[in-house]
Amino acid sequence: xxxxxxxxxxxxxxxxxxxxxxxxxxxxxxxxxxxxxxxxxxxxxxxxxxxxxxxxxxxxxxxxxxxxxxxxxxxxxxxxxxxxxxxxxxxxxxxxxxxxxxxxxxxxxxxxxxxxxxxxxxxxxxxxxxxxxxxxxxxxxxxxxxxxxxxxxxxxxxxxxxxxxxxxxxxxxxxxxxxxxxxxxxxxxxxxxxxxxxxxxxxxxxxxxxxxxxxxxxxxxxxxxxxxxxxxxxxxxxxxxxxxxxxxxxxxxxxxxxxxxxxxxxxxxxxxxxxxxxxxxxxxxxxxxxxxxxxxxxxxxxxxxxxxxxxxxxxxxxxxxxxxxxxxxxxxxxxxxxxxxxxxxxxxxxxxxxxxxxxxxxxxxxxxxxxxxxxxxxxxxxxxxxxxxxxxxxxxxxxxxxxxxxxxxxxxxxxxxxxxxxxxxxxxxxxxxxxxxxxxxxxxxxxxxxxxxxxxxxxxxxxxxxxxxxxxxxxxxxxxxxxxxxxxxxxxxxxxxxxxxxxxxxxxxxxxxxxxxxxxxxxxxxxxxxxxxxxxxxxxxxxxxxxxxxxxxxxxxxxxxxxxxxxxxxxxxxxxxxxxxxxxxxxxxxxxxxxxxxxxxxxxxxxxxxxxxxxxxxxxxxxxxxxxxxxxxxxxxxxxxxxxxxxxxxxxxxxxxxxxxxxxxxxxxxxxxxxxxxxxxxxxxxxxxxx
RNA sequence: GGGCCGGUAGCUCAGUUGGUUAGAGCAGGGGACUCAUAAUCCCUUGGUCGCGGGUUCGAGUCCUGCCCGGCCUACCA
Numbered sequence: 001x002x003x004x005x006x007x008x009x010x011x012x013x014x015x016x017x018x019x020x021x022x023x024x025x026x027x028x029x030x031x032x033x034x035x036x037x038x039x040x041x042x043x044x045x046x047x048x049x050x051x052x053x054x055x056x057x058x059x060x061x062x063x064x065x066x067x068x069x070x071x072x073x074x075x076x077x078x079x080x081x082x083x084x085x086x087x088x089x090x091x092x093x094x095x096x097x098x099x100x101x102x103x104x105x106x107x108x109x110x111x112x113x114x115x116x117x118x119x120x121x122x123x124x125x126x127x128x129x130x131x132x133x134x135x136x137x138x139x140x141x142x143x144x145x146x147x148x149x150x151x152x153x154x155x156x157x158x159x160x161x162x163x164x165x166x167x168x169x170x171x172x173x174x175x176x177x178x179x180x181x182x183x184x185x186x187x188x189x190x191x192x193x194x195x196x197x198x199x200x201x202x203x204x205x206x207x208x209x210x211x212x213x214x215x216x217x218x219x220x221x222x223x224x225x226x227x228x229x230x231x232x233x234x235x236x237x238x239x240x241x242x243x244x245x246x247x248x249x250x251x252x253x254x255x256x257x258x259x260x261x262x263x264x265x266x267x268x269x270x271x272x273x274x275x276x277x278x279x280x281x282x283x284x285x286x287x288x289x290x291x292x293x294x295x296x297x298x299x300x301x302x303x304x305x306x307x308x309x310x311x312x313x314x315x316x317x318x319x320x321x322x323x324x325x326x327x328x329x330x331x332x333x334x335x336x337x338x339x340x341x342x343x344x345x346x347x348x349x350x351x352x353x354x355x356x357x358x359x360x361x362x363x364x365x366x367x368x369x370x371x372x373x374x375x376x377x378x379x380x381x382x383x384x385x386x387x388x389x390x391x392x393x394x395x396x397x398x399x400x401x402x403x404x405x406x407x408x409x410x411x412x413x414x415x416x417x418x419x420x421x422x423x424x425x426x427x428x429x430x431x432x433x434x435x436x437x438x439x440x441x442x443x444x445x446x447x448x449x450x451x452x453x454x455x456x457x458x459x460x461x462x463x464x465x466x467x468x469x470x471x472x473x474x475x476x477x478x479x480x481x482x483x484x485x486x487x488x489x490x491x492x493x494x495x496x497x498x499x500x501x502x503x504x505x506x507x508x509x510x511x512x513x514x515x516x517x518x519x520x521x522x523x524x525x526x527x528x529x530x531x532x533x534x535x536x537x538x539x540x541x542x543x544x545x546x547x548x549x550x551x552x553x554x555x556x557x558x559x560x561x562x563x564x565x566x567x568x569x570x571x572x573x574x575x576x577x578x579x580x581x582x583x584x585x586x587x588x589x590x591x592x593x594x595x596x597x598x599x600x601x602x603x604x605x606x607x608x609x610x611x612x613x614x615x616x617x618x619x620x621x622x623x624x625x626x627x628x629x630x631x632x633x634x635x636x637x638x639x640x641x642x643x644x645x646x647x648x649x650x651x652x653x654x655x656x657x658x659x660x661x662x663x664x665x666x667x668x669x670x671x672x673x674x675x676x677x678x679x680x681x682x683x684x685x686x687x688x689x690x691x
Numbered sequence: 692g693g694g695c696c697g698g699u700a701g702c703u704c705a706g707u708u709g710g711u712u713a714g715a716g717c718a719g720g721g722g723a724c725u726c727a728u729a730a731u732c733c734c735u736u737g738g739u740c741g742c743g744g745g746u747u748c749g750a751g752u753c754c755u756g757c758c759c760g761g762c763c764u765a766c767c768a
């Protein structure tokens with residue numbers, strides 16, 4: 001097979017949080033594919049980088065009392081240490097906050113301008129006269145223009161769901177200064193994607209670019225209508241690159257993030273005296289992106305359009321994977337299943353996770369479930385009992401006898417496994433890792449059968465049989481060696497250990513075609529330990545405790561060393577930052593809202609509604625109200641009956657799809673499962689007003 | 692409400708362009724062995740292929756309706 005030139009990327013992790021087991025699905029999947037391709041002898045460059053721009057990074061840095069550069073510097077170090085811990089080996093790991101990236105963004109921007117793909121439109125935007133800056137939606141609060149709910153963000157109302165422009169807010173307030181914003185016009189820049197439709201459509205239709213479900217998704221959701229312009233600019237304050245000649249205007253993070261793929265390749269090229277054009281403007285170079293299904297939109301519509309505009313090659317294939325679930329459920333802080341990579345590494349070897357993911361991954365976007373007991377079982381059964389057992393049961397004899405000078409008769413077993421190398425390689429190539437693992441385990445079964453039948457332990461007892469023993473060991477160890485070679489993309493640690501034992505680096509796929517002969521065998525010590533369910537449970541339990549502590553806003557006693565600069569033992573500012581204080585109001589304003597103690601007399605699910613419970617609350621006497629509350633994800637109906645809550649009793653009734661809602665139940669929290677009902681101290685009775 | 696994907700043995704999944712009695716691994720049951728990390732090997736129980744129609748000589752595989760799950764999107768909070 002001719003040598004291919006392949007550029008591979010994983011999605012850039014956002015420099016605002018640690019790597020967790022969900023991220024690692026992608027990096028492990030990509031790393032396996034890359035290692036496989038390298039073992040084939042192809043020229044492969046695997047790049048990744050931290051995605052460092054955007055409002056969230058700015059806020060985090062501010063919260064930590066650091067500059068953005070300091071903050072993203074810390075995160076980058078953590079990320080790289082975690083990736084290294086999982087044996088994920090990038091050829092270059094960069095940052096979108098690099099000079100190379102800025103220059104490439106400028107070049108690409110210039111090309112887009114030349115081709116008349118950028119539309120400048122003045123957008124009416126709120127301006128903070130105190131801070132002297134335009135306000136992004138998230139820095140404005142005000143009353144919803146539709147339902148009048150206070151404290152709503154600049155893009156949509158979380159009370160009635162109405163979407164609007166920030167300029168539509170009633171009584172808007174800047175959350176930066178508290179000032180009343182002025183309406184000013186600001187220039188915004190839009191990428192006119194529709195003009196690139198032919199290129200994008202052709203690319204999507206080309207067999208190989210995408211998995212069919214991705215192509216279907218794009219056709220169903222976007223290609224049916226005119227492709228909308230994409231707002232590529234953001235006004236200050238924004239952590240990112242300022243647009244040339246447009247002071248105060250920055251590129252939206254999703255513009256410069258994928259350019260980071262190219263910028264990081266450029267850094268690699270400079271480091272290795274290579275030509276960037278050979279990798280990004282060479283039709284013979286394959287470009288493979290590995291991403292999660294959440295960012296398909298950016299990588300399959302805008303990105304090809306931008307690449308085409310800038311004169312770069314379009315991706316050969318975008319490999320989309322699904323999300324990680326743990327024990328069948330979404331990862332959750334409450335369940336302790338939001339496990340950081342570092343936490344995993346504190347407890348368990350990376351090889352186990354790499355292998356487990358491999359057994360679960362195919363070329364599809366299905367979600368992948370990390371089932372803890374299955375994880376333990378697969379690792380023990382497949383890796384320890386089958387694969388490592390082979391070397392474990394043969395190496396002692398092998399150390400005594402060495403390997404025979406010619407390969408003994410083995411009923412065609414070595415030949416069979418050598419031939420299977422093709423099918424296994426095809427599975428790796430296609431991203432069908434689970435299939436590859438199945439095929440390899442079949443070889444391990446066959447090899448164990450051989451040992452069983454050859455009975456080396458009996459031969460070892462008879463000095464007359466020394467040659468037969470050596471031959472048997474030669475077969476067993478060579479069958480093992482083939483398996484290790486095939487597993488090497490997944491288990492580089494085993495590849496290394498076994499290579500040392502054999503005195504031969506097992507870095508080339510084709511080594512599996514030829515037996516190793518006449519070699520002495522090193523001393524074997526266990527390559528892998530069996531895994532206990534308790535070890536995994538302990539990791540989850542620790543995570544749960546830490547998360548619970550974090551959720552309670554106390555600094556956990558077991559605070560993790562990798563967690564950057566934990567605050568003092570006080571509540572964090574996260575909640576306030578997420579939802580800044582509303583405009584000052586008077587006591588007269590407050591008394592307009594009649595808050596009452598109420599008892600929940602019945603609670604039932606609204607089957608058709610995703611978030612709602614239907615509550616009937618009593619205000620005492622025969623006064624009851626029907627209230628719909630968006631707390632389905634956080635509370636079981638049966639747990640609510642009888643409890644006292646605080647309701648807004650004089651809220652104008654609202655006709656909802658499922659019935660009339662005659663009030664509102666007070667709760668704190670960010671929504672979803674993070675909802676915390678207010679309840680009065682004991683002694684309060686239904687009907688009492690809250691003053 | 693619309694879209695995409697999935698629903699095959701207790702669990703995780705294979706089932707190639709429709710073709711004979713539907714497969715694997717693990718788990719379960721029985722036996723053998725003792726070199727090996729209570730590992731290995733042999734035998735074995737177990738499935739109305741989500742449900743109903745249809746096309747066909749023949750359907751897990753194609754068409755259609757419905758049910759269930761995941762995700763996306765809209766709406767509703």
